[in-house]
Amino acid sequence: MENNLKIGWNLENTYTSLPNIMFSEMDVNPVNNPKLIILNEKLAKSLGLDYTALKSKVSVEELAGNRALEGGIPIAQAYAGHQFGHFTMLGDGRALLLGEHISPSGELFDVQLKGSGRTPYSRGGDGRAGLGPMLREYIISEAMHGLGIPTTRSLAVVTTGEDIMREMVQPGAVMARIAASHLRVGTFQFAAKWGTPKDLKALADYAIERHYPILMDKENRYLLFLQEVIERQAALIAKWQLVGFIHGVMNTDNMTISGETIDYGPCAFMDTYNRKTVFSSIDIQARYAYENQPNIGAWNLARLAESLLSLIHEDQEQAVELAQKAMTAYPEKYEEYWLAGMGNKLGIFNIEHEDISLIDTLLQLMEKYGADYTNTFRLLTLGKIDESDLFGKKDFDLWHEKWQQRLDEQDVSKDFIQQLMQKSNPVVIPRNHRVEEALEAAIEREDYSILENLLQVITSPYDYSSDYIDYTNLPSDTSGPYKTFCGT
Structure with missing residues (x-):
């Protein structure tokens, strides 16, 4: 003791x-x-x-x-x-x-x-x-x-x-x-499948009291609980997409009720922008590819809703109707979080409908020309687009002109816009080759200095004052697609 x-x-x-x-x-x-x-x-x-x-x-x-x-x-x-x-x-x-x-x-x-x-x-x-x-x-x-x-x-x-x-x-x-x-979506699936109704209720009450205590005294707290988890997961997955993070194994047992990211097995960050990017060696069908993550989030949440039906309403039909209505909020909330985040990355304070085309066009250009996702936004933030793979492309020049016009329409200073972009666009991410370099040194030579240096850099990803330029570089060896493994 x-x-x-x-x-x-x-x-x-x-x-x-x-x-x-x-x-x-x-x-x-x-x-x-x-x-x-x-x-x-x-x-x-x-x-x-x-x-x-x-x-x-x-x-x-x-x-x-x-x-x-x-x-x-x-x-x-x-x-x-x-x-x-x-x-x-x-x-x-x-x-x-x-x-x-x-x-x-x-x-x-x-x-x-x-x-x-x-x-x-x-x-x-x-x-x-x-x-x-x-x-x-x-x-x-x-x-x-x-x-x-x-x-x-x-x-x-x-x-x-x-x-x-x-x-x-x-x-x-x-x-x-x-x-x-x-606590995971899979925890509720287990209780609904193999537990009694009393077991499921005990689990739900425990989860609500631990993570959403304000709901305990509310009418139909189980429906409100579902709505809260939907909200948090929509916000979470939008943040993944905004930094190019690919989870790799979005099974329902790897989706938390708290809204935290969990299980970093076959995960990685995207370098060259490609919506279909998959890193996991076991995701043969690309179920959890980058572009699929938002929809998989909805699919997983539907499994949670199914598990909670008996608690949401004693009448099955009404329970299904209430759960389905709750689920319809997910795509709207995800889109809201993602668009706001993309607006911030581009220095746009209040996203308007016309900005969607501006965002989509940039992503299409990045994919067309094989531009690095993180570096493109970093260089836009710094005004150093001449260092980008997009520089000199006529269709990008046209986009850049439209973007500048959109920024000029805002009644804020250029410094204010740049501060917003710096807070929204990381200078560095844990580049896959850097992670592998650190792991190899640790495992093969018991050299942890590379790991320690990497950690120092990636834990301050928005520090534009630091000289982290070496950590923004892509790998020189592009002999094949990067693969990650589950570890089990």
């Missing part, structure tokens, strides 16, 4: 108040030789944790899953999900929820270990994780946080002293993940 107090952990176990079908209590699954690889100082401090104490031997044992946190009850959560459209029973097959930490501000955060060993939901897997995928999640989740996109975050990565086999043999690792919660 003394070590727990020194570090600052302040745990509750509210999830264990749910029906037993929703989780399995677990013992920790020790590893041979845990070693701390990386620790997130800023996140630790925001949680009220002592950064130095977190590096102690006892703490590393906890972060590796060799001992439970004082006051915590380790559990593996049960859930289901549509994986690439196919429904299946899932659950935490390689993760343990250690408990829920109460931050100094009173917020509740899940503390989960990923790669912590087998559970009843492992489906024959070893329950472990490789160092590469865990460091990838650390990098991308911190980049997303820096970009201002709601996300789970990584507190630490610890190697286990054991090798695991995936595409190749690599060091085993455990990541400590912090989340608003790990």
